[in-house]
Structure formats: structure tokens, C-alpha cells
Amino acid sequence: MKSLLITAALLVAPLAATPALAQTPHEVSLAPIRVILVGDSTMTNKSGYGGELCKDFTAQVTCINAARGGRSSKSYRVEGLWDQIMTQLADKKAPDGKTFAKTYVLIQFGHNDGSPKPERHTNIETEFPVNMRNYARDVEKAGATPVLITPITQRKFIDGQLQPDLVPWANATRTVAKTEHVTLLDLNAESMKAVQAMGLTEANTLAGQPIPQNVLDTEDSGTSVPAIFTDASQGQGKTQGFDYTHMGPKGQPYFARMVADLWIKADPSIAAYVKPDAR
Structure with missing residues (x-):
């Protein structure tokens, strides 16, 4: 009988500990x-x-x-x-x-x-x-x-x-x-x-904007340059700052x-x- 109780205790103990071990910080109520x-x-x-x-x-x-x-x-x-x-x-x-x-x-x-x-x-x-x-x-x-x-x-x-x-x-x-x-x-x-x-x-x-072609063409120089937009919606041929911020x-x-x-x-x-x- 004593050996059976010891065996049962050994079987139950790991099961009782498992939920606590499985918990993560995000499963705990914050x-x-x-x-x-x-x-x-x-x-x-x-x-x-x-x-x-x-x-x-x-x-x-x-x-x-x-x-x-x-x-x-x-x-x-x-x-x-x-x-x-x-x-x-x-x-x-x-x-x-x-x-x-x-x-x-x-x-x-x-x-x-x-x-x-x-x-x-x-x-x-x-x-x-x-x-x-x-x-x-x-x-x-x-x-x-x-x-x-x-x-x-x-x-x-x-x-x-x-x-x-x-x-x-x-x-x-x-x-x-x-x-x-x-x-x-x-x-x-x-x-x-x-x-x-x-x-x-x-x-x-x-x-946050497409990179203009002239900016792409000068990237190897290591120097940031103003953008030259050729799209009419942007003002064709208009030079303005590319958004580096x-x-x-x-x-x-x-x-x-x-x-x-x-x-x-x-x-x-x-x-x-x-x-x-x-x-």
C-alpha cells in the first residue's frame, strides 16, 4: 500500500507543476x-x-x-x-x-x-x-x-x-x-x-514617398540631394526636397x-x- 501511495504521488506531482511552468508573462493578468x-x-x-x-x-x-x-x-x-x-x-x-x-x-x-x-x-x-x-x-x-x-x-x-x-x-x-x-x-x-x-x-x-530617379542615380555618391520630380502631378521638372525626415x-x-x-x-x-x- 505504501509503495502505491508513493507511486501515485510521483505521478501527480509533475502534473500539478506543469501549468505554472507553462505560463508566460503575457498569460498573467496585467x-x-x-x-x-x-x-x-x-x-x-x-x-x-x-x-x-x-x-x-x-x-x-x-x-x-x-x-x-x-x-x-x-x-x-x-x-x-x-x-x-x-x-x-x-x-x-x-x-x-x-x-x-x-x-x-x-x-x-x-x-x-x-x-x-x-x-x-x-x-x-x-x-x-x-x-x-x-x-x-x-x-x-x-x-x-x-x-x-x-x-x-x-x-x-x-x-x-x-x-x-x-x-x-x-x-x-x-x-x-x-x-x-x-x-x-x-x-x-x-x-x-x-x-x-x-x-x-x-x-x-x-x-514615406517613392524615391525619385535622380535620387536613385546619385545614391552611390554618399550625398543626399534634392529630388527632381518629372511626374506632372508633382510639378514636372520641379526641384524640391526629398523627404529625408x-x-x-x-x-x-x-x-x-x-x-x-x-x-x-x-x-x-x-x-x-x-x-x-x-x-
């Missing part, structure tokens, strides 16, 4: 969280990585892309867009009626802050850092968590070298994140490293994954909220 994206066109659904980033999150994440094209750290607030974010932060209820365990606001500006247009332009020393600091502080006062993102690189090359056009704004964002003790995603540094490594030809494929079907998910990876590295707790195939 508290609902909210992610709000605030920035310019490089973060929008249409021409940036924001829409794809939202797709990379699990069902427990309510992702709101509030980025707007053409906005700077000044105009986003002046136009009242930031007021809308603050109103959203006051409502902590998830769509299912539960309360968000946490809300994160990812903030990225810089591309339009150097614009000559007065409604966008900010002084890199006296205005831009103050604006970024105020965004972070406002979010914290509202009981949410700010995450500052350095501006994604443009993809312009000269003699094979990627141009560091946005480094001043990236440096200012880094300083604010450090002094305010908030999470920083250094997308500028990471995207510059990646785009430089892939080179001009591959970088051009990340754009925004992203298309290939670039959007590529940079979205980069942002997700940077966030997980900066805050490992976010990993459970990112789909495994997006890592």
Missing part, C-alpha cells in the same frame, strides 16, 4: 495602463512611428497618439493641445471601467523648434529646455509618469556621413531628463547610429520597435506590455 504620445509629425500615425508603436503594445495598454504635425514644444502648448492632455490625465478610468494602474506620457519635440516661423521657433538655450521641463513637471503633478524622447534623426548624408542636425535639441532633452530625474529614451543617438550603419541607399527606403511603411515599424526597445531597456517593467514579436 493591470491596465495608458500611454499618451505627445510630439510632432515624426511621431504621428501618418508620417511617423507612433501608430506602429501603439500596435506593439498588448491589449492591456490604452495607447493614445496625440502627436501633431508641424508642432514645436511652444506651439503645442500655445494652441491648447497640451490643455487637452491635462484634461485626459484627470480621467483615470480605463475603457473597461477599471482604473489605470499607471499613465505614461511620452514627449518628443525638436524638429520644429528650430523653424524660422515665429509661432514654432524656440530659443535652444532659454526656451526649449524650459518647455520640456514644464511638460515633465506638469505630467508629474497630474499623477502620471513623463518619458522624454530625444528627436529622431533626419536621414541626410554628406560624403557618406549622416548629418547631426538635431543634436542640439537632443542634448537639451538629455539635460532636462537628467536634472528632472525622469526616464529618457535617447532615440536621436540610437537612430543616428542605426541610420549611419545602414548607409544612404538603405536609409532612403525608410521614407518622415517615414513610410518600412520606416514606421522599424523606428517603433526601436522606441519600444529603448523603453524596455530604460524601464524593464514595460516589457510585459510589449508584444513578444515586437521586441
